[in-house]
Structure formats: C-alpha cells, structure tokens
Amino acid sequence: MKRGAYKARAIILNSVDYSESDCILTFYTKEYGKMSGIAKGARRSRRRFVANIDPLCNSTLLFFHNGKSELVRVDDATLIDGFVMLKTDIERYSIGCYMLELASEMTREGHVLPDVYDLLRDFLGLLDTSDVMDSEADDALLRSFEIKLLSYLGYLPHLNGCVECSEPIVGTVGEVSDTVGTATLFFSSERGGAVCAPCGNAIGGLGVGGGAGWNSGQPFDLFSTADGRGSGGLQPVSTGTVKWLSTAARFDSMKIKRLKTSSVFLKEGERLLGDFIRHQIGRELKTKRFMYKLRGTATST
Numbered sequence: 001m002k003r004g005a006y007k008a009r010a011i012i013l014n015s016v017d018y019s020e021s022d023c024i025l026t027f028y029t030k031e032y033g034k035m036s037g038i039a040k041g042a043r044r045s046r047r048r049f050v051a052n053i054d055p056l057c058n059s060t061l062l063f064f065h066n067g068k069s070e071l072v073r074v075d076d077a078t079l080i081d082g083f084v085m086l087k088t089d090i091e092r093y094s095i096g097c098y099m100l101e102l103a104s105e106m107t108r109e110g111h112v113l114p115d116v117y118d119l120l121r122d123f124l125g126l127l128d129t130s131d132v133m134d135s136e137a138d139d140a141l142l143r144s145f146e147i148k149l150l151s152y153l154g155y156l157p158h159l160n161g162c163v164e165c166s167e168p169i170v171g172t173v174g175e176v177s178d179t180v181g182t183a184t185l186f187f188s189s190e191r192g193g194a195v196c197a198p199c200g201n202a203i204g205g206l207g208v209g210g211g212a213g214w215n216s217g218q219p220f221d222l223f224s225t226a227d228g229r230g231s232g233g234l235q236p237v238s239t240g241t242v243k244w245l246s247t248a249a250r251f252d253s254m255k256i257k258r259l260k261t262s263s264v265f266l267k268e269g270e271r272l273l274g275d276f277i278r279h280q281i282g283r284e285l286k287t288k289r290f291m292y293k294l295r296g297t298a299t300s301t
C-alpha cells in the first residue's frame with residue numbers, strides 16, 4: 001500500500017485500548033481487506049469518533065498509511081450502520097461477536113476479499129432486523145454464515161462428492177437418510193469433506209456411534225474434539241445435511257431465510273462445521289463459548 005490518505009467502508013472487528021487516549025482497531029474493509037489502525041485521541045475525546053469505531057459497526061473510515069507500518073492512522077469515521085437492535089439483545093450480540101471473531105481469525109491482512117465485507121454487512125444486518133427471537137432461525141443464520149465464509153476464503157469442505165473416491169453424493173436437499181448404525185455418509189475434517197459409506201467403512205467409520213452423538217439421543221459436548229467420531233475421525237451425517245450446507249454456501253445471503261431447513265440439518269451442521277473450523281483454526285474461539293453459555297446449550301465450558 002502506497003503512502004497516502006485512504007477512504008474505505010469497514011466492519012469494525014475489534015477495538016482495544018492502547019494508551020490513555022488511543023485505541024487500536026481491527027477492521028475489514030471492502031476495498032483493502034483486513035487492516036489494523038490506531039485511532040489517536042479516541043479514548044480522550046469521543047467527539048470525532050462517537051461510537052463509530054466500536055465493534056459491530058459498519059463505518060466509512062478515513063485513514064492515513066505511511067507506506068511502511070502495518071498500522072494505519074484512523075483519522076475519521078462516519079457511521080453507515082450501527083446494528084443498534086442486535087446490540088440490545090445479549091444473545092444476538094454474542095452471535096454478532098462470534099461472526100466478527102471468526103472472520104477476523106480466518107482472514108489475514110493483505111488478502112482482499114470484498115465478499116467477506118459484504119457477508120459481514122449482510123449477516124449482521126439480518127441479525128439486526130430479525131423480529132422474533134427464534135433459536136432455530138439464529139442457528140440457520142450461523143451455519144449459513146460459517147459455510148459461506150469458508151467458501152469465500154477457499155476453505156469450503158468437499159460436499160458434492162466423496163473426498164476419497166470422488167463418487168458423487170446422491171440425494172436431495174431435505175432428505176434425512178440415515179439412522180443409527182446405518183449411516184450411508186460420513187464427514188471428516190481431517191480429510192476435508194464428505195466420505196461415502198464404502199470409503200468410510202474402509203477407513204474405520206463403522207466404529208462411530210458408541211458415544212454421545214447427534215443421533216444417539218444423548219447430549220453432546222460442542223467443544224469436544226473426539227466424541228461421536230470413529231477411529232478415522234469420521235462423523236456420520238445425513239445426505240440431506242451435506243446437501244443443505246452445499247446449497248447454503250451458494251445461496252444469496254439476503255434470501256437465506258427462505259432456505260428450508262430442519263433441526264437435524266442444523267444440529268449436524270453445527271457439529272460438522274464446529275469440528276471443521278476448529279481443525280482450521282487450531283482452537284476454540286472465546287466468543288463461541290460465550291455464545292453457547294448464553295444460549296445454555298454448552299455441556300461444558
């Protein structure tokens with residue numbers, strides 16, 4: 001980036017106090033990707049920035065880049081959307097914070113992906129304008145956000161065919177084809193996608209189902225890395241869930257609420273994507289623990 005003044009639309013991802021008067025910001029811009037900047041005097045005088053540089057804001061930023069430092073100097077911020085409604089509801093707020101942390105953790109500075117800015121803006125907007133508190137609708141938003149983010153970043157798991165033998169996955173969106181012990185499809189984060197039954201059985205997938213899992217009727221630990229998986233790191237999954245995720249990855253964000261879903265797809269999708277994302281990042285995000293704690297669905301913290 002050349003020395004000079006710039007203007008960009010940005011979703012504020014994080015803000016930390018730097019000194020008595022300054023803040024360090026991380027933000028995702030449409031034009032330049034993820035960036036960090038210092039907002040001088042932001043803590044001492046709120047006049048210039050008001051709350052326009054707080055996390056969960058979409059703002060137009062004016063900043064100066066000196067051509068050397070990775071840290072730009074943020075000089076001004078004008079609010080485009082403060083997502084005010086979602087900030088009045090602690091559960092929605094926690095979902096928004098998780099979206100920010102996930103996007104921040106999975107992106108790097110210098111890699112410009114305008115789709116990631118659009119995705120954050122659209123999904124925070126959807127969260128902000130949802131009129132009813134509905135945990136299934138929130139789950140559908142979360143899974144759609146995760147799979148679309150993975151897709152834009154080039155990390156989309158292989159969902160249209162078996163990662164081992166390339167045999168196409170046969171089935172339609174909406175189909176729940178599997179029951180305990182008769183799984184016809186598996187998923188492996190290590191292998192990067194869906195695994196057909198013959199390949200899964202060859203790897204060792206028939207060992208699955210002994211512990212608590214999505215189809216065992218027992219509660220499971222969302223943060224465990226092992227339960228419900230077979231010796232080959234395989235999780236049984238419905239064909240319908242794999243098809244649903246594959247469709248959600250391509251679905252228009254603003255129409256995502258029209259994508260039909262079911263509690264089975266959401267539950268399975270939660271496990272598959274949770275495991276897959278943890279595999280990519282190497283740890284659990286703290287905002288995820290916070291989000292599940294609020295929603296009362298975590299079995300351990």
Ligand SMILES: [Zn+2]
Pocket residue numbers: 162163164165166167195196197198199200
């Ligand atoms: Zn196969």
